[in-house]
Amino acid sequence: MQTFSEKQIELTNRGFAVIDNIYTDDEINKILEAIQQADRSKETFRQSADLFAIRQFLKEFPELQPIIFNEKLNRIIHNIFGKDYFVVKSIYFDKPATSNWYVAYHQDLTISVDRKLELKNYGPWTTKQNQFAVQPPISILENNFTIRIHLDQTDENNGALRVIEGSHLKGVYRPEEIDWSVEKETICAVNKCGIILMKPLLLHSSARTTNQKKRRVIHIEFSNTELPDGLNWSEKN
Known part of the structure; x- marks a missing residue:
């Protein structure tokens, strides 16, 4: 098993790192049961033939936080990133078994905030279902990180992330500028109960x-x- 420092180096250099066995099957089942029983008429729920998503997931399911932030996940966060990080955004994605949903290569260039303000180096802005998003200074994106918790076995056949290793080190990197004679695509297969750590500026697709x-x-x-x-993260936890 790799050490925390080895995973930290992997994340720094490649832009992502996969870690298995963070949850038990029982913990995953409890999460899925809560989602199944939820009221899907809420504004934060979005459902179509190709996608079911829940925005502000941790706010919608506060009872799941002790399960999600179990001892193993907390240890990873504290050892790799330190104790001063906090949640700023949470989403649940369900790509159904028959989904034709394809996500093109992109970076996660925006953050979710509580209002729109005219600030230097913040923009452009977007608003979707009363949710404000803005592209912040790149230093914020470089410092942030994402954890994706896998509730199913995921590989190239059911929408595993495809990433361009090291692309997070190149600043804002437009998909149309990808030089495929140089860049390497990696498929990030993740086992059920595992996680992937990733940097927002990593080019990724599905x-x-x-x-x-x-x-x-x-x-x-x-x-x-x-x-x-006076600008605040919309989901600071």
Whole structure:
């Protein structure tokens, strides 16, 4: 088993790191049961033939936080990132077994905030379902990290992330500028009960499902940076 320092180096150099066996089957089942029983008429729930998603997931399911932030996950966060990071965004994604949902290569360039303010080096802005998002200074994105919790076995056949290793080190990297003669695509297969750590600036995509199996993921973003001039993270936890 790799050490925390080895995973930290892997994340720093490659932009991602996979860690298995963070949850038990019982913990995963409790999470899925809570989602199944939820009221899906809420504004934060979005459902279509290709996608079921829940925005502000941790706010919608506060009772799941002790399960999600179990001893193993807390140890990873504290040893790799330190104790000053906090949750700033959480989403649940369910790519159904018959989904044709394809996500093209992109970086996660925006953060979710509580209001729109005219601030230097913040922009452009977008608003979706009363949720404000803005592209912040790149230093914030470079410092943030994401944890994706896998509730299903995930590989290239049911929408595992495809990433460009090391692309997070190149600043804002437009997909149309990818030089495929130089760049390497990696498929990030993750076992059920495992996680993937990733940097927001890592170029990543997701292919269509071809094996009729679900891909359910909880996506949680973290920062240790306070925002300026009365602007707040929408989900600071």
